[in-house]
Amino acid sequence: MAERIRIKDIAERAGVSVGTVDRVLHDRPNVSKPAREKVEQALKEMNYQPNMYASALAYNKAYTFYLLIPKHESEAYWEEIEEGARKCEDQRRDFHIDVEIRFFERSNEDSFKAVSQEILDANPEGVIIVPSSLEVTRGFTDQLHQKGIPFILLDSYMPDLRPLSFYGQDSFCSGYFAAKMLMMLAGNEKEVMLMRQTKDGHVVSKQQDNREVGFRHYMHDHFPQIVINVLDLPLNGTRNEYQKMLGQYFDEHPATHHCITMTSKAHIVGDYLLKSNRRDVQIMGYDMVDKNAKCLREGSISFLIAQHAYMQGYYCVDTLFRAIVLKKKVNPVNYMPIELLMKENIDFYRRTQI
Structure with a gap:
């Protein structure tokens, strides 16, 4: 075990007082340039590694981080993001970390602007953002840069906004992977x-x-003969509207036996298939939310691609903690795993382990 280096040892090595060393270590004023250089040289020679955890605890400062995510249903992907963020907040409670969660309407840019302004007015230490459109999000992040407030992008990567870090899947690769898996079942379809x-x-x-770009890229290169029929369901539609639109689609396209969606709402189609007793159609989608898992177990969904939403929420808060509180360097881009779930392995998937 390495010998603990005391402030007294550093002071003796540098030929300065203990108080001078303490001021240098904590980057406080009233230290002459020659004295600072002596201390820094001594630190280098002694290979001094500060205990950042102890320093942060001793500082006893409170930190407020904001998490800005879309409004969502209780069983949606975003709920797991919240749970992960809360878990990290709880584990870092000794450092006085507070996570405030705010919601915006995903289809309403004015909602994003209004909530982001509330966050700016609160002047937090750090922010986690699920982006709106690039330009609307830029209006928010430009002001964060001006205020010196670091931020993390979650779910969608927009490198032009210069975030501290990003957590989410590589969306293009994810869509490409989804197409490849789908075609293992649907390669002979029209x-x-x-x-x-x-x-x-x-x-x-x-x-x-x-994700759709990646999906279409794979289809273009490997299965150009297969027709891709697009069915657009309204974002805020009702169950009855969805059932009617799906019924009309399958009446008009009896040759469709495989479906895919790039969202966490595969269960919309899965529920329709179960209620209409259509056993000749399979769907593939994203995220191990409860409604999707139910359809997977009952056979109307063939595959789900999981992306560890809980872990994303946890790691985003932890990254702000490490960067802001511990002053550590963090990875700028963090892609989550692309994992394939089926009926046979879904019960072994652990979405809440850290």
Whole structure:
């Protein structure tokens, strides 16, 4: 075990007082340039490694981090993000970490602007952001940069915004992977259905959009003969609306036996298939939320791609903690694993382990 280096040892090595060493270690004023250089040289020669945890605890400062995510249903992917963030907050309670969660309407840019302004007015130590559109999000992050407030992007990566870090899947690779898995089952089909959730005909999630790009890239290169029929379901539609639209689609496309969606709402199609007793159709989707898991176990969903939402929430808060409280360098890009779940292995998936 390495010998503990005391402040007294550093002072003797540098030929300065203990108080001078303490001021240098804590970057306080009233230290002459020659004295600071002597202390820094002594630290280098002695290979001094400060105990950042002890220093942070001794500092006894409170830190407020904000998490800005879309409004969501109780069983949605975002709830796991919240749970992970709360877990990290609890584990770092000795450092006075407080996580405030705020919600915006994903299909409403004015909602994002209003909530982001509230966060700016609170002047927090750090922010975690699920982005809106690039330009609207830029308006928020530019002000964070001006205020010197570090932020992390969650779910959708926008490198032009210069975040401290990013957590999420590589969306293009994820969509490419999804197509490859789907075609292991549907390679002999003439058509497949791509279900999207849209507002005014547009996909509102950059991640969903990038997944579709990856999906189409694979299909173009390997299965150009297969027709991709797009079914757009309204983002805030009702169950009855979904059932009616799906019924109409399958009446008009009896040759469709495989469907895919780039969202966590595969269960919308899965529920329809179970209620209509359509056993000749399979769907593939994202995220091990409860409704999807139920359809997977009952056979209307064939595959789910998991991305450890709980871990994303946890790691985002922990990264702000390490960067802001412990003053440590953090990885700028953190891609989550692309994991394939089936009926046979879903019960072994642990979404809440850290």
